[in-house]
Every structure is written in C-alpha cells, then in structure tokens.
Amino acid sequence: MLHIDHVIGDRSEPAMHKRLHHLEHHGTVDVVTIPLADMARHRLRIVTPAGEDLAIALPRDEKLFDGAVLLIDDARAIVVRAEVERWLRLQPATIADAIELGYHAGNLHWRVRFDGECLLVALEGPADAYYARLEGLLADRTIETTIVTGDLAA
Known part of the structure; x- marks a missing residue:
C-alpha cells in the first residue's frame, strides 16, 4: 500500500505539466478517478486503475482537487481526476406536481x-x-425525467 500524506502539485502548473507529458508518452501516468462526494475527505483508501492501493491521509489545510498530483518521480505519476457529477432532471407539468416532487x-x-x-x-x-423512490409520483403525474452530466454551477 502506498501512503500519500500531501498533494505534490497541480497538473496544470507548467513545470508539472511538462513532467507529466513526458511520463504520459511512456504510459506511466495512473489517473485515479475519485467520486465528488469523496473529494472533500482528508482520509481515503482507493485503488488506482493500475491496481495501486492508496491510503490518502492529507493534513487539514490540504484538499484533493481535479488535477492534483499525488506522486511523481522519474518512472511514474499518480494524478487525481474528479468524477463527473450526474444529475436527474425532473420537470413537473403542473404546480401541484412540483410541490409534491419538492416535498419528496x-x-x-x-x-x-x-x-x-x-x-x-x-x-x-x-x-x-x-426512480424507484419516485415510482408512485412518476406513474400518477406528468413529470419528464432526463439524466444530465457535468458541472452545473449554481
């Protein structure tokens, strides 16, 4: 198990980007996707796509972020990618449907x-x-549903 106790840098920093670019050409950059719900955590266990078991324990003043470099040396690197958030879009047809949907x-x-x-x-x-939790509401009402992805900034 690899212990990570701090974030080394940001993949977008010019010097870091150059080092990562070189390692990417050799196929030695391991990109670990972390669910958005876990990005604020300071302690986390996760396995990278290459099978590296990570035990992350960051100090309180550091946070994970999309592009955080957790490890980099001459042979390899481990970089964080934030999972794309998915949203269920519910569009009620009437005010009564909207109120009931909001209540649920x-x-x-x-x-x-x-x-x-x-x-x-x-x-x-x-x-x-x-959908299962809204089954009765969706069956009895006219509510359009779609799934959207990405950062939907408020």
Missing part, C-alpha cells in the same frame, strides 16, 4: 438544485434507485 426530494434529503422550472437531483447512486 426534501423528505428524502436529496441534494438538489433548481434550473428554471426543473428540479435537479444529484445522483449519488444508481438512477434506478431514485
């Missing part, structure tokens, strides 16, 4: 954002689990 989302403590007349629910698990 609040009662289930879902993390939400608003986009005009749509309610965006952060998918922190399989989408089917969210």
